[in-house]
Amino acid sequence: MDAYNLDSLNAVQTPEGIEINLRLAGIWPRSVAWMIDTIIRGVIYFVLALVVNQFGKFGTGLLLISIFIMEWFYPVLFEVLNNGVTPGKKSLGLQVVNADGTPIGWSSSMLRNILRTVDFLPLFYGVGLISMLMNDKFQRLGDLAADTLVVYRQQNTSESQIPEAPALHLPPGLNLKEQQAIITFAERSSQLSEERKEELAGILSQLKPAGGSMTADELIRLANGLAGR
């Protein structure tokens, strides 16, 4: 069982000879982030329109220039100057990076945002949606051309989310990925329903070299053991 293939993790090799994992963002969080950015822009236009109204035709000119800049370059400015994070992406913990995990630069950002026009066709990101569904990294056409990814940002969650339970010692013969699967299960167990928890526990306990079934609680205790409690 290979935990990596089940997940939206994308491994990238760095020049230091180690691998880092980027967690790719799917269609839904990206849509929500886009929606938030669109609303923010809408509010800014509205406020701007109220303000420039005082300045007559000069104001109209100013408004049109602002709309032009915001429509085309709002994402570019944030992505380049704010480490790949627009306000909408920030609220969902997302970030745009180059495919090798390095921060995005001017050219890539311009490209992916100008080509947004094509992704938006024929209506509400029809092309972009098809493109995202058709490749394994959820890239829309702009991402493909600019070689960029939208990933979850690394956040400092040093305190573990594993529920406290008396630790249980690990049976021998589990490799790192399998151990990680147990820990991930324990971390997410608080968000799962009882039935789903038991169902997943049934799959996980097949990992045990000795075979046999384990309950979800036992797995959480195992995770506690792994975490060194």
Next chain:
Amino acid sequence: MKQSAFENKNEIFWRELESRIFPGSKRKLRSRQLTQLDQHFPEQYRRLCHHLALARSRHYSPVLVNRLEKLVTACHQMFYQRKTHILSSILLYITGGFAQSVRNEIRWVMLSAMLFFGSFLAMLITLQYEPDMVYTVLDGQQIAEMEAMYDPTQDRIGRERQSDTDFQMFGFYIFNNTSIGLRTFASGLLFGVGSVITLLFNGLVIGSVAGYLTFLGYTSSFWSFVAGHSAMELMAIVLSGAAGFKLGFAIISPGRKSRLRSLRDHAREAIYMMYGVALMFFIAAFIEAYWSSITSIAPVIKYTVGILFWILLLLYFVFAGRKRAT
């Protein structure tokens, strides 16, 4: 080494890095400013990578491995930020880089120019003999507006304007024309079809406006208005189309590369050209709003300036940046 010993030995080091890479809500570290990280950062980063590699190969607990992975990923992003000298690169671009990129794409520029100027001239000439053809492109209301705008018996030519209208029109030209240019470029991604359509459409519309007004005899009012910004604006449209064709052709005929690889390489060069195209649209908008609109200047002077712009622009594209390229 036991995991606990490994952790004890390095905990302070990791803590210290974490507190700098993941700043708390209070002290916000501007992550772009690498200078704020001292000269020890590269060494610390490599050490951290080493720790992660050790932790993985020694099968330390996944909790520790995860923690180090997170830290390494964040450090990696900070370490590989690219510092660009934006002012000097803009200067290099304008004094030659842009012209070079246009010369490199001469076949797409030619194709784009043929489609655009071809449809423009075809319409312009046709309307001198068959003026009713104008209704195939423009509707009655548009024609009436256009006639009113350039009627030589009126005082103000072009769009009606007072002094503060100039800025409004400047804003409008930037908003409208540059957006059209960017869209022409982007739609080239659809196998070049989008660029063909936009180029032909714009060629036909501009050609019919010019043709019809010439037929009506509004020659000096119309041509003296458009002369000044014509070079910048029309060439910018042509170059947008050329950049679009580059995208489309990269997919249609990728050569020895994969289609995706070919698209990536060509897109990078195309966007490089589009920076200059956007700049041309801005200059065109400025000329159109502040020079073309002045009616007190004799048409002869306006024609001269217009032709001068064409010559300068063509000279720029032919000669700028040649020395550095060789």
